[in-house]
Amino acid sequence: MKEQVQTNPAAGSEMTAKKTQHQKIVAMVQIALFAAIIAVCSWIQIPMTVPFTMQTFAVFCALATLGGKGGTISVLIYIVLGAVGVPVFAGFTGGVGILFGTTGGYIIGFLFTGLLYWLITHFLGDKLPVMILALVLGLAVCYAFGTAWFMIVYAKNSGSVGLLTALGWCVFPFILPDCVKMALAILIAKRLPKRLIQRV
DSSP states (O other), rough: OOOOOOOOHEEEEHHHHHHHHHHHHHHHHHHHHHHHHHHHHOOOOSSSSSSSEEHHHHHHHHHHHHHHHHHHHHHHHHHHHHHOOOBBTTTTSSSSSTTSSSSSHHHHHHHHHHHHHHHHHHHHHHOOHHHHHHHHHHHHHHHHHHHHHHHHHHHHHHOOOOHHHHHHHHHHHHHHHHHHHHHHHHHHHSSSOGGGGGOO
């Protein structure tokens, strides 16, 4: 007679629980890591006619790599760190004063980018066309919110400014660089081995 191997359901459940716990820990570490990457990329400034940072590139990378939920949490952690005074914003700055300044709306807008990306990919999946659509729409929302914020704060401090003028200062020069950064972020996310990424 062949010996029957008895399995221990309790042991199997324990191993599954440990594996799940390990995956959660790895996911949290990766979320924190991307929050740090966003901060580092915020300090990197590309000198051009209108200088820009690599901040949006890091946001795109976080969302495309970790997914909508994990990426959005990374962005939220980054914003909270900056709000409490940690110098994670562009130019090694921090504090709520930056968020309430003329460009603060674009930083807060990253959170709306993440939430919209999360919503779209949750219902439509994360195929390449969906990722591109979600990031493009998310960036558009960030532009819209940030520009509206800019116009309100600028009007309070320096007088009213027209929409086209505000877009010319804050949006139009950055569209092409942001599209390039978006393409690079998607390319990197797609090339990363999926087994290395744990999503929450």
